[in-house]
Amino acid sequence: MTHKNSDWLRRFQGTSMVVIGAVMWGLSGTVAQTLFQEADFQPGWLVSVRLLTAGVLLLAILAVRRGAGTILAVWREPRDRLQLLVFGIGGMLAVQYTYFAAIDASNAAMATLLQYLGPMLICCWLAFRSRRWPTSYEGGGVLLALAGTALLVSGGHGGSLSVSGTALFWGLASAVALAFYTLYPSRLLPRWGAGTVVGWAMVIGGTGLSFLHPPWQVTGTFTLESILSISFIIVFGTLLAFFLYLDSLRLIRPTETSLLACTEPLSATVAAVVWLGVPFGVPEWVGAGCIIATVALLSLEPHTQQKAVEPASIPHAKEKTG
Template sequence: MCYDKQKSSVLLEGVIHLNRLKHSSFIGILLVTIGATLWGVSGTVAQYLFHTKGINTEWLVTVRLLFSGLLLLLFGYLKEGKSVYRIWRTKKDAISLILFSILGMLAVQYTYFAAIEHGNAATATVLQYTAPVMITCFLIVRYRKLPSGIEITAVFVAVLGTFSLVTQGNINSLSISPLALFWGLLSAVSLAFYTLHPHKLLANWGSVIVVGWGMFVGGVVFSFIHTPWDFRGEASLTTILAILFIILFGTLVAFVFYLESLKYIGATKASILANFEPLSAALLAVLWLNVPFGVMEWIGTFCILGTVGLLSMVKKEKP
């Protein structure tokens, strides 16, 4: 009888633990899905501001970086206290942070918005998602190792997807402007640097502090190119609400939700589910802004997004 009670107790504990895991997994999936969707929607809202309201790209980049950076640092201060300032006390970390702020954060924000301005949010976001393939190619060359079959397949699928996206299958013509293609691929290069460079900073200081300072410093630097008070475009309630959405929901809320999701489902699952960003950008651009997106563009989109899933299957080597 005692044995039966112990067995029942163990089974009950197992069921409770399993339910907790399912609940945690659901929360993580929900958080990353919302965060990635907000990122995608903010790109489409930016396209609306550029093409409909005549907002200057450089001004929006400056304002987004400054205010989003300040809000993230405030969030970090509430969690970490005065430790948010300690990153500047080490010369090596300070130099690394400045490089990340300019060549990573500022570069990826400006090139992405420039790709939207000269094209559309859907194409710009999908092109930016070729970054994982660029990172894979860089690491293969950097560590002089032969690529695996999965990595070769991912590169091939990404090239095929990019070709389908920008040419609609016709090698003699581009379906987007050369500038949109240039800025879109440059945003992928910037995102690759943004991903690879700050790993030591992130390990030492955490993502909220590093990204918060990265945004703020990038915004301060870009203020010398376009000041935040030099507003150009249509000033209206709709414009203000769209800008606030990009800063608050498309940056702060999206970033915090993505970070929180990592606690529940881990980086691999989160990176795959982050594919909701280009999908939401594409769908909203088509449904709201009437961006033409044919069969070949969708094939190209799913090819590029498929590379994220392929690369997540590559076994990680021990450092």
Template sequence: MAFSARSKGMIMVLSSAIFWGGSGVVAQFLFQQQGVSVEWLVTVRLLFSGLILLCLAAMKEPGLVFAIWKDRFSRLPLLLLSIIGMIGVQYTFFAAIESGNAATATVLQYLAPVLVVLYITFRSKSKPSTKEIVAVLLSVLGTFFLVTGGNPFALTISSLSVFWGLSSAVALAFYTVYPIELLKRWGAVVVIGWAMTLGGLGFSFVHSPWEYEGMLNVPTVAGVLFVIIFGTLIAFYLYSESLHYLKPSETSLLACVEPLSAVFLSVVVLHVDFGIGEWVGTLCIITTVLMLSRVKK
């Protein structure tokens, strides 16, 4: 059966979103049931994924991989992206999963677009639109329901998980806004490849890749390979390729499947307790993202 270009793009972005959501669930399994340390998985994921991306970039455009280091205006931004952006996003997200669960960690991370809008509004000194104000208020309401289940006197997840989840949203917002010029000039594969590789090398001083902690068996190895290959490389490739067939705004909308897939898989596979309040919070935050993705400005 032949697929149209648009259908192919939709399948790609939906698959990437499901792989991203699934990698969080697999990470929760590794942390909470197999005893794998967050620090080790962050180091290994960044190193292997980054090196593979750079190899792919070198095969496609050999001179481009190292040309970025010859540009003195790109060196420092790339280092900052690696240390603050890449390590920040990876570690805070996995720490939120370890101390809580993949479902709430993924949904809390999706508050990043709200932070981006607030930053752009503040920087441009412009008055936020009614839609943006409603989106921000809805995101706050969604966060309340997600972390309390609707009960203002109790948290459904640990305060540590809330902290790491919100930190993950801040890190993702920075990671989204900061490298725009780098991406325009050098392309996503080269920039992300170097950011991951440098981030992995830097984090090796925190936890070296050969200092493994946890159970060593087939499920663990399969889980780590899934996080690296499907949850990182293939997901990144599919999302990037989908941009050839769809508008960026369309890919952003379809990518909202990621938190839904994380919640669904967490409930079905890991039997995470996700009540009505948490579902309300999730839908509020996803609605926020959908609203902001349609703001033309």
């Protein structure tokens, strides 16, 4: 195989991994919406179960691959312990709970698109902290994001809102949480790796939320369909999506992974409209396009100071991250 063919194959593999992971993140939001609307599950219960299960599985996989001592080492220094606890509660738990609360109050498409205002908040914060004016890319991204948000929440009807105030609150809170989630662990990630940091953050966030929403106090109706949906969110929409996104970073550039992660809000929107019949008119589609274009524009900025956004999911386990 020639060097040119080998490079093409690596890029194809990396691109495919990001797109598949992002689609899984996006679909997990739509699946969560069906659990809230059709099986009466509550966001708090689902988030606690998702974080605890995915976090334990992720750390177990890392322990097998790298050794238990590697994943436990992050707890040795007081400063690392404190930052990990703050990230687990203020980052991981916050971004997951606000996102699912926004889905419960509106729909997966609206929640995902509002959360993707996070990159705009990040670029504004970085410009403020550096005491500089936003670049042309950042300024264009802010304008696109604001226009897209206005179209989304108004449906093109001027001053009236097409979504509830509760949905708007949780959606914007999710964007703020995503920005914090992305920026805060900048010291932890290079020292301990994204897998270890995200795995422990999931366990910490899930444990913290369990005091309010214990996993053993089920709020919904268990059926074969709901069990499969919960399993999909945990395994495919969290664990596998994170690994695909993270592993793609060895094959393609971080800016490319961030750009391709735009597939997440697009897949969430299409799935919500086609699968669940969520009403989406021309103004909403234009608004969605503006927000997706914002992420693309900020990802393409030369020498950007931003970090690539995950999942959290990250997807969302994103180094958005989900």
